[in-house]
Amino acid sequence: MSSFISIFMLLLPTVVLGMVPRAAPIFAAALGENIDQSAGTLNLGVEGMMLLGTIIGFVIDFKTGDFVLAFIVAGLASALLALLHGIATISFKVDQVTSGTAIWFIGWGLSGFIYSSLFGKASSPPAVKTIPTLYIPHLTDIPYIGKLLFGQDPVVYALFITFLVAQYFLFHTKAGLNLRTVGEDPLVAEIMGVNPDLYRYFALIFGGFMAGVGGAYITLSLVGSFYFDMTAGMGFIAVALVYFGKWNPLRVLIGSLVFGAVYVLYLALETYFPTTPYQFFSMFPYIATLILIILVGARAHAPAALALPYIKEG
Amino acid sequence: MNIRKPIQIIFFIILALLISSLLLLIDHVSPIAGIAELISGGFLTHYGLVATINDTIPLLIVAVAIIIPFIAKFWNIGGQGQYIFGSIFATWIGLELAGSLPGALLITAAIIFAFIGGALWAMPPTLMKIYFGTNEIITTLMMNFIAVYFLDYMTIGPMEGSIAKITHVPSSAPIPSPDLLPHIGGVSTGIFMALAIAVIIFILLRYTNFGYELKLIGSSIDAARYAGASLRRDLLLSMVLSGGIAGIAGMIQVFGITTVLLPQVFSDITTSFGYVGIPVALVASLNPLITIISAFFFSGVLNGAYAMEISFGIPIDLVITIYGLMMFFAVIGVMINLGRIFRRSGAK
Amino acid sequence: MMKGIVKRFPGVLAVDHVDFELYPKEIHALLGENGAGKTTLMNVLYGVYRADEGQILINGKQVRIRNAVDAQSNGIGMVHQHFSLIPVFTVKENLSIGLRDGGFRLNLNQIKLKIEEAEEKYGIEIDIDKKVQQLSVGEQQRVEILKLLFRGASTLILDEPTSSLTPQEVVNLFKSLRALQSEGKTIVIITHKLYEALDIADRVTVLRKGKVVFKAIKEGLTPQALTEAMIGRSVELSNYKMEKVSSRNxxxxxxxxxxxxxxxxxxxxxxxxxxxxxxxxxxxxxxxxxxxxxxxxxxxxxxxxxxxxxxxxxxxxxxxxxxxxxxxxxxxxxxxxxxxxxxxxxxxxxxxxxxxxxxxxxxxxxxxxxxxxxxxxxxxxxxxxxxxxxxxxxxxxxxxxxxxxxxxxxxxxxxxxxxxxxxxxxxxxxxxxxxxxxxxxxxxxxxxxxxxxxxxxxxxxxxxxxxxxxxxxxxxxxxxxxxxxxxxxxxxxxxxxx
Incomplete structure (x- = not known):
């Protein structure tokens, strides 16, 4: 037992420093999904949107070397998928689970297809330079928290700002209240002069963009190259995190950081326990998701109109 | 039955294929040539047709398996994990009992074990739903990933075959040939089991109280409770059946096609029958008999995509997108009223 | 004010060439049996449905009301039988949905002050920090009325407002409606209870099967005349044959x-x-x-x-x-x-x-x-x-x-x-x-x-x-x-x- 504790203490700095970048892609997708679900649309296609983001981000960065452009195009590509989901679920009232699954497949297939079409099945995969860390002078030198808070890459900062904006938007602006109204009861929203379809489209497109950014972050910041199905369920974990976060971005952020820590922890533990089959460590994030989702259970109040199409009468 | 809907769905699926074919332009392949190759490679050549029928087997079984809880709107996305656990359990008992039992008995034992394996793997999400109200889409999916890693561990670890130890290509030892499912003209006899399962589940859903209660639950949980349905029992039973049948698909694949237990890669669509079963079932409007057709069609598209890969170098991953698009358009085809749109534009 | 309104639903002519006038500062009862088209007619006025024919005039000027927002900007507000409230939101949040003026920010404190002002003016008392689901039906109804007043409604339409109130609560509701009238508001009450119409209204319009069959001011109206107008024949409403069956079950x-x-x-x-x-x-x-x-x-x-x-x-x-x-x-x-x-x-x-x-x-x-x-x-x-x-x-x-x-x-x-x-x-x-x-x-x-x-x-x-x-x-x-x-x-x- 004491050896476990000592290993834990040993790992603590690694985990704390490493969890932020590991949390970033999940959080990006989860933040988008949070906004989606607050407006009443369940987007299960987020896994496919992230996957599309991984490849589009990679291709653009590989061809142009401009990582900012890469992130934006990746986001837009996934937003396009989200638009498809919107057309099906908002305009055609298709069941959201079915449409989401279809979108997942479309993005999943496209990621592998585009990669293989452009790069073939090369034995040594092409790589891009991962995006640079933005050290903020002096502040990074603050002991313990300096590197954690000020030693991240620019996308992490951008994400944090997006989080602040989203949190403020959802709970402190009129449009945010309107969006949550759409998620609770689209008919009431309509009577009060709020166009439910418009808000749902907006939320979906934002959610798609964020999923694309999250996907691109995996290739461009964490790995530097592309491999097949590299999100490995992160999109679905993001959906789970929204439930865990009870539709509050702040709680979603906390959940994402816990997940970042889980990822770092299992990678680190693998090296400490070389005799234990690595597969058991690889199961960590999925088992953690199961535990997390049990902890939340069904007790939270979900947006009342979540996953229900809005069908007007008359 | 209304004939309009099926025609519309077929129309939209063809539309999806046409749209997919435009993606071939990325690889500088003519969409028309690509579609032609897809059709002939999947359905017309002898080799392609045999492969298509063989792939129909696991696809059909898994799709029928997930239909059962889907009817009750319990979204079991975990077909893949249940399929994997069925194959692990079946392979294990097959290797354990090899030589000590006659082939037919051993195959029966393998089927039973596959059923148990798949059903067991379906239980955690089901019980979590019953006792904690968790979202089954997420839990069943997580179980898939855990199953993939567990399979990986088994094929490299405890169940690693002696040949694999030398070649370092992970797999189990092979099932001895007397215990395998026989083939007729290259087609695995598993096809008869698959068809039988489809028919049995069709009857089960249409003629039993259990099937009726699933339909009630799918329509409205409150109405089902009002009608005296026992939700927990129905949910549990539907998932035992679903997981178990998906497990049988895993067994039939090992005993009929691969002969060894192989690890899986997440992204490899050619082994992801558990995932492909979802669009297969949904496009068939959750009808087990129509699923026979849609499983055959999806399987043909897969083998047609192989042919495109060989002839034109089109990456096989395209087929996943085609599946997605077919599902996407098929469900829009269900919702839309084409007749009305045509009439309206005609009237102007 | 409403002229020749027609509204069809598949297979049903719900409102059949209805003319309906409303005068400022009156309480007007729109009376009729269930299904007579009262709610549909008012939903047309409120922009929930669009009329297939006919026009709406306000002060002699034709207006187009395509949705509830149009209606609200014309000073028309409607309380439906199923309240348009979000149960998990607080009263002040409910009152803030869809607000357009005052910038991007949702300043609940400022809104609160404004609501309290309105509460004082119209004599409505509700704890606006409470969630709607914690309120009684009567209180929720007051929230709905307050919401319309807060949006500057000068004409209030209430759809069967007494259906889930106790007789005592009805008395209170009518008291506050009269107070609103004296503040200069125009009120329409949709109801199928004729005694209520006689009790509160200054004028009555009766609809039957989508048509106007009767219009009158209150003076000299008898219940019998209204009943006949509503049902088309004079009948006793509670003529159910009651036979006592003895049994020990x-x-x-x-x-x-x-x-x-x-x-x-x-x-x-x-x-x-x-x-x-x-x-x-x-x-x-x-x-x-x-x-x-x-x-x-x-x-x-x-x-x-x-x-x-x-x-x-x-x-x-x-x-x-x-x-x-x-x-x-x-x-x-x-x-x-x-x-x-x-x-x-x-x-x-x-x-x-x-x-x-x-x-x-x-x-x-x-x-x-x-x-x-x-x-x-x-x-x-x-x-x-x-x-x-x-x-x-x-x-x-x-x-x-x-x-x-x-x-x-x-x-x-x-x-x-x-x-x-x-x-x-x-x-x-x-x-x-x-x-x-x-x-x-x-x-x-x-x-x-x-x-x-x-x-x-x-x-x-x-x-x-x-x-x-x-x-x-x-x-x-x-x-x-x-x-x-x-x-x-x-x-x-x-x-x-x-």
């Missing part, structure tokens, strides 16, 4: 306690007894435990104390299925989510309470021939307008679906029937039909437990009435002692020890 509830959804005790030691051949009415303001009581008797909600007996047989431990088999039937208020599985065919819906045995389940297999036959019998015996038994239940109109459900529950061999608001939202024909069927079920020796928010309905149909207040039941009131005001007072807690 009964449904007994003893000291039942039930928890609600929010983990609070909603039914507290309730006791009642329904005899075969009688209708026992349960009166009460909604939310006083009626829902939980009925659900618990049917086995949909666990009880935490007490007993339920059918003909002396204890069914407390039974599940829903066991209770149905013991002879219990139930016509729920929620037709489309509970009483029927709307995506399934009428055939499949016809056996919701018979799907476990002969003749519909023979040797473990569904006998579709027998099931279809039963569905056809319900359709023909209960005059359900449906193409055939294979159409999905969602294709039926509300009234027809209700007839189908009533038919299903009555054609089974049940001995006791529970019914909750059986006529809510039905048109006059369907209402009368359903009420007559309930009475004839009783006359054939069945026992009925009737829960209704419509006190008039209870007074017309019941042999005895029990009042529920805060989860407790009163002693039954015999028919000869029925007194609307007295029962109204009981609904507000008189005679209950707190």
């Amino acid at each position: 009964s449904l007994i509830v003893e000291g039942l306690s039930v928890m609600g959804d929010r983990n609070e005790e909603m039914v507290i030691g309730a006791s009642l007894e329904v005899h075969a051949g009688e209708i026992l009415g349960i009166a009460g303001v909604s939310g006083n435990g009626q829902k939980e009581l009925i659900e618990s008797i049917f086995g949909l909600r666990a009880s935490k104390g007490g007993r339920i007996l059918i003909n002396g047989h204890d069914i407390t431990k039974y599940g829903v299925k066991g209770r149905i088999k013991a002879g219990l039937g139930y016509i729920p208020e929620e037709r489309k989510t509970r009483g029927a599985a709307i995506s399934l065919s009428l055939s499949l819906n016809s056996v919701m309470h018979d799907h476990w045995g002969q003749p519909y389940l023979t040797r473990g297999a569904f006998n579709y021939k027998a099931i279809r036959k039963f569905a056809r019998e319900i359709i023909s015996s209960f005059k359900v307008a449906a193409k055939d038994e294979s159409v999905p239940a969602r294709d039926l109109s509300g009234g027809n679906l209700q007839k189908f459900i009533v038919g299903r529950e009555m054609m089974r061999n049940s001995s006791f029937l529970m019914s909750v608001n059986p006529t809510s939202g039905l048109d006059v024909g369907a209402t009368e039909y359903v009420r007559n069927e309930i009475v004839s079920y009783r006359n054939k020796g069945g026992g009925v437990l009737l829960v209704s928010e419509d006190l008039d309905e209870l007074l017309a149909l019941s042999d005895r009435i029990v009042v529920m207040y805060r989860g407790k039941t009163s002693k039954p009131v015999e028919r000869k002692d029925f007194d609307k005001l007295k029962i109204g007072a009981m609904m507000l807690g008189e005679g209950f020890n707190s």
Whole structure:
């Protein structure tokens, strides 16, 4: 037992420093999904949107070397998928689970297809330079928290700002209240002069963009190259995190950081326990998701109109 | 039955294929040539047709398996994990009992074990739903990933075959040939089991109280409770059946096609029958008999995509997108009223 | 103000060339039976529906009202029967939805001040920091009115505002409506209760089958004239034939306690007894435990104390299925989510309470021939307008679906029937039909437990009435002692020890 504790203490700095970048892609997708679900649309296609983001981000960065452009195009590509989901679920009232699954497949297939079409099945995969860390002078030198808070890459900062904006938007602006109204009861929203379809489209497109950014972050910041199905369920974990976060971005952020820590922890533990089959460590994030989702259970109040199409009468 | 809907769905699926074919332009392949190759490679050549029928087997079984809880709107996305656990359990008992039992008995034992394996793997999400109200889409999916890693561990670890130890290509030892499912003209006899399962589940859903209660639950949980349905029992039973049948698909694949237990890669669509079963079932409007057709069609598209890969170098991953698009358009085809749109534009 | 309005729904001419005038600062009653087109007409004025023909004029100028926002910017506001409120939001949040002025930021403190100003001006008192789900129906109604005033409405339309209020609350509502009138507001009350119209209105317009049949100012109006105008003939509304059937069979509830959804005790030691051949009415303001009581008797909600007996047989431990088999039937208020599985065919819906045995389940297999036959019998015996038994239940109109459900529950061999608001939202024909069927079920020796928010309905149909207040039941009131005001007072807690 004491050896476990000592290993834990040993790992603590690694985990704390490493969890932020590991949390970033999940959080990006989860933040988008949070906004989606607050407006009443369940987007299960987020896994496919992230996957599309991984490849589009990679291709653009590989061809142009401009990582900012890469992130934006990746986001837009996934937003396009989200638009498809919107057309099906908002305009055609298709069941959201079915449409989401279809979108997942479309993005999943496209990621592998585009990669293989452009790069073939090369034995040594092409790589891009991962995006640079933005050290903020002096502040990074603050002991313990300096590197954690000020030693991240620019996308992490951008994400944090997006989080602040989203949190403020959802709970402190009129449009945010309107969006949550759409998620609770689209008919009431309509009577009060709020166009439910418009808000749902907006939320979906934002959610798609964020999923694309999250996907691109995996290739461009964490790995530097592309491999097949590299999100490995992160999109679905993001959906789970929204439930865990009870539709509050702040709680979603906390959940994402816990997940970042889980990822770092299992990678680190693998090296400490070389005799234990690595597969058991690889199961960590999925088992953690199961535990997390049990902890939340069904007790939270979900947006009342979540996953229900809005069908007007008359 | 209304004939309009099926025609519309077929129309939209063809539309999806046409749209997919435009993606071939990325690889500088003519969409028309690509579609032609897809059709002939999947359905017309002898080799392609045999492969298509063989792939129909696991696809059909898994799709029928997930239909059962889907009817009750319990979204079991975990077909893949249940399929994997069925194959692990079946392979294990097959290797354990090899030589000590006659082939037919051993195959029966393998089927039973596959059923148990798949059903067991379906239980955690089901019980979590019953006792904690968790979202089954997420839990069943997580179980898939855990199953993939567990399979990986088994094929490299405890169940690693002696040949694999030398070649370092992970797999189990092979099932001895007397215990395998026989083939007729290259087609695995598993096809008869698959068809039988489809028919049995069709009857089960249409003629039993259990099937009726699933339909009630799918329509409205409150109405089902009002009608005296026992939700927990129905949910549990539907998932035992679903997981178990998906497990049988895993067994039939090992005993009929691969002969060894192989690890899986997440992204490899050619082994992801558990995932492909979802669009297969949904496009068939959750009808087990129509699923026979849609499983055959999806399987043909897969083998047609192989042919495109060989002839034109089109990456096989395209087929996943085609599946997605077919599902996407098929469900829009269900919702839309084409007749009305045509009439309206005609009237102007 | 409204000229030649026509609104058609598939197969129905809901509003037929209606002219409707409204003068400033009047209280105008729009009277008519259920289904006469009153709500539809006002929904056109409020922009919920668009008229197929006709025009709307305000102060002589034609205006286009395409949605509720257009209506609101013309000073028109409407309170629907189902409130347009988000239960999990606070009152002030509800009042802030869709606000356009004052920038991007949601400044609840500033809004709060403004709301309080409005509250003071119109004499409405509500704790605006509370969540709507914590408020009573009467309070929620005041929130709705406040919301419209807050948006600058000068004309208020209230759709059946008294339907779920106690007589005392009605008095208060009318008092505040008069106060609003003296503040210069114009008010339209949609109602089917003619005494209410006579009580509050300055002028009355009566609609029947989508047409205006009568317009008058209040002076000199008689109830008889209005009744004739509404129904087209003079009839007595409560002419249900009541025959006493003597029987010792009964449904007994003893000291039942039930928890609600929010983990609070909603039914507290309730006791009642329904005899075969009688209708026992349960009166009460909604939310006083009626829902939980009925659900618990049917086995949909666990009880935490007490007993339920059918003909002396204890069914407390039974599940829903066991209770149905013991002879219990139930016509729920929620037709489309509970009483029927709307995506399934009428055939499949016809056996919701018979799907476990002969003749519909023979040797473990569904006998579709027998099931279809039963569905056809319900359709023909209960005059359900449906193409055939294979159409999905969602294709039926509300009234027809209700007839189908009533038919299903009555054609089974049940001995006791529970019914909750059986006529809510039905048109006059369907209402009368359903009420007559309930009475004839009783006359054939069945026992009925009737829960209704419509006190008039209870007074017309019941042999005895029990009042529920805060989860407790009163002693039954015999028919000869029925007194609307007295029962109204009981609904507000008189005679209950707190």
